[in-house]
Amino acid sequence: MNKIVYIFMLWLMSINCMSAQEIEVKSQSIDVGQVKFDHPVSVDYELKNTTKRPLLITEVQMGCGCTTAEYPHQSIPNDENFTIRVTYDARQMGHFEKHTMVYFYGMDEPLMLMLKGVVVEEIVDFTGDYPFKLGDLLADAHNIEFDDVNRGDRPTAKIHIKNPTSETAYPFVMHLPNYLTVDVSPSRISSGQGGELTFTLNSTLLPNDGLAQTNVFLGKNPGDKVSPEKEIGISAVLLPGFSNLTESQLRNAPVFHLSTTSLNLGSFNGKKKLKGEIEITNKGKSRLDITAIQMYTIGIQVEIDKVKIMPGEVVKMKISAIAKEIKSTKSKPRILMITNDPKHSKVIVDINVK
Numbered sequence: 001m002n003k004i005v006y007i008f009m010l011w012l013m014s015i016n017c018m019s020a021q022e023i024e025v026k027s028q029s030i031d032v033g034q035v036k037f038d039h040p041v042s043v044d045y046e047l048k049n050t051t052k053r054p055l056l057i058t059e060v061q062m063g064c065g066c067t068t069a070e071y072p073h074q075s076i077p078n079d080e081n082f083t084i085r086v087t088y089d090a091r092q093m094g095h096f097e098k099h100t101m102v103y104f105y106g107m108d109e110p111l112m113l114m115l116k117g118v119v120v121e122e123i124v125d126f127t128g129d130y131p132f133k134l135g136d137l138l139a140d141a142h143n144i145e146f147d148d149v150n151r152g153d154r155p156t157a158k159i160h161i162k163n164p165t166s167e168t169a170y171p172f173v174m175h176l177p178n179y180l181t182v183d184v185s186p187s188r189i190s191s192g193q194g195g196e197l198t199f200t201l202n203s204t205l206l207p208n209d210g211l212a213q214t215n216v217f218l219g220k221n222p223g224d225k226v227s228p229e230k231e232i233g234i235s236a237v238l239l240p241g242f243s244n245l246t247e248s249q250l251r252n253a254p255v256f257h258l259s260t261t262s263l264n265l266g267s268f269n270g271k272k273k274l275k276g277e278i279e280i281t282n283k284g285k286s287r288l289d290i291t292a293i294q295m296y297t298i299g300i301q302v303e304i305d306k307v308k309i310m311p312g313e314v315v316k317m318k319i320s321a322i323a324k325e326i327k328s329t330k331s332k333p334r335i336l337m338i339t340n341d342p343k344h345s346k347v348i349v350d351i352n353v354k
Contacts, residue, residue: 023055023104023111024048027170032117033186033195034124035090042087045113049076060084061101066091067115069100090119117186126160126194135230136220137169138162143331146201146236148346159197159232161218163189173197174217174226179205180234182216201236209240210292210338233330235296242342254311255284256344267354268323274353278317282309284341292338299325300333300351321353 026046035041049055055076060069070085086100095118101110130138140160149155163169169189173182183198197218206212217230224230245253258280265274282288290307301320309315319335326333333351 022051024050025111025113027187028112029114029116029187031183031185031187032115035088035117035119036123037093037119037121038089038091040087040089041117042085043115045084045086046081047084048081049078052078054078056105057102058105059103061103061110063099067098067100071102084113086113086115088115088117093119093121095119126196128160130160130162133229134161134218134232135224135227136163136165137171137218138164139218139232142231143233144199144235146234149201149203149206149236149238151203151206151238151241153203154200155203156198156200159199160194161189161197162194163191163220165220166191169220170222171195171197172219172222172224173232174219174224174230175214176216177214179203179212179236180214180216199234203236203238206236206238208292209238211294211296211336212236212238213296237336237346239345240291240338240340242345245342250342252285253343254282254286254288254309254339254341256288256339256341256347257281257283258347258349261348262350262352263319264352265319265321272323274321274323276319278319278349280304280309280315280317282311282313285311287311289340290337291340292336294336296334296336297326297329297331299323299327299329300335302335319349319351321351326353 024047030043030045032041032043057071057073060071062069066089068087072082076082084102088096088098097114097116100113102113103110128140130140132139132142134142138161144157144159146155146157161171168191170187171184171189176182179202181200184195185198186195189195213235216232216234217226218232219230259278263276263278265276268274288309293302293304299322301322303318305315321333333353335349335351337347339345339347
């Protein structure tokens with residue numbers, strides 16, 4: 001075989017092995033947030049040729065005629081940055097999600113870029129306060145509670161954020177567990193502008209009934225490090241299901257009764273620990289099972305003689321508050337109990353201390 005032909009074949013084989021994964025993209029999906037009707041919006045996708053050879057864009061396919069693209073038509077050298085600009089005409093009200101497929105010479109699979117947002121008649125800005133500081137960004141809340149969640153629910157909750165710095169922010173959320181997803185809108189927040197984080201809980205992925213708690217962290221830009229001042233606390237309470245109970249089972253169900261749902265332990269005044277007591281009575285016709293006892297914060301300790309309580313039986317629950325730990329908590333001390341009483345499957349006890 002001719003040496004030149006052989007070298008050409010090797011080069012051609014290497015080209016055919018290239019893939020879109022070899023192209024570095026700062027963000028394949030960009031959310032522009034609110035867009036005013038009939039006001040076209042453009043975004044720039046920042047890319048870099050990280051292959052070992054020049055790149056050539058052979059075709060760009062748009063998802064519909066409402067979007068257009070501008071891109072380099074010349075060869076892009078190795079290790080060089082380039083930009084693809086996508087413009088959406090914003091002539092249809094409501095949420096939109098537009099895809100752009102970019103084909104490169106020698107690559108079988110295209111690179112997909114996504115543009116999303118919502119077209120509105122008038123842009124409405126958040127008018128509330130931002131009392132919390134999360135790293136370099138401001139927020140209207142630093143915790144989220146998903147209460148009374150049934151298996152299969154997908155509830156959402158929002159936190160509004162603002163960029164008080166002089167630089168553009170690219171907010172992202174770190175350390176999300178598998179049962180949580182977050183949508184940041186818009187993806188890029190200019191100096192002095194606001195946005196929102198929309199958290200969605202997938203209850204089917206929660207491991208057990210009762211309280212699930214986690215901490216996630218808000219970064220201003222990709223590459224930011226996790227730190228306590230960026231922390232967002234998230235909790236969810238998954239309720240047990242009673243949909244399969246018969247009428248007879250419901251009539252003969254246990255009935256959970258608590259002597260109080262708000263326990264006042266008084267003031268520490270130099271004391272290291274405060275103690276109190278609550279009585280639990282089963283006023284039903286079958287055994288009451290307390291399947292979970294959980295604390296929303298540190299600093300609360302619980303002792304109970306039994307968690308399976310027969311009809312008419314009374315059980316005492318002893319509660320202690322630890323001064324050193326309580327002072328470091330961000331939220332109100334509470335106790336959560338999950339039971340097999342269909343009408344009181346979730347019971348919360350507020351703990352009041354000074």
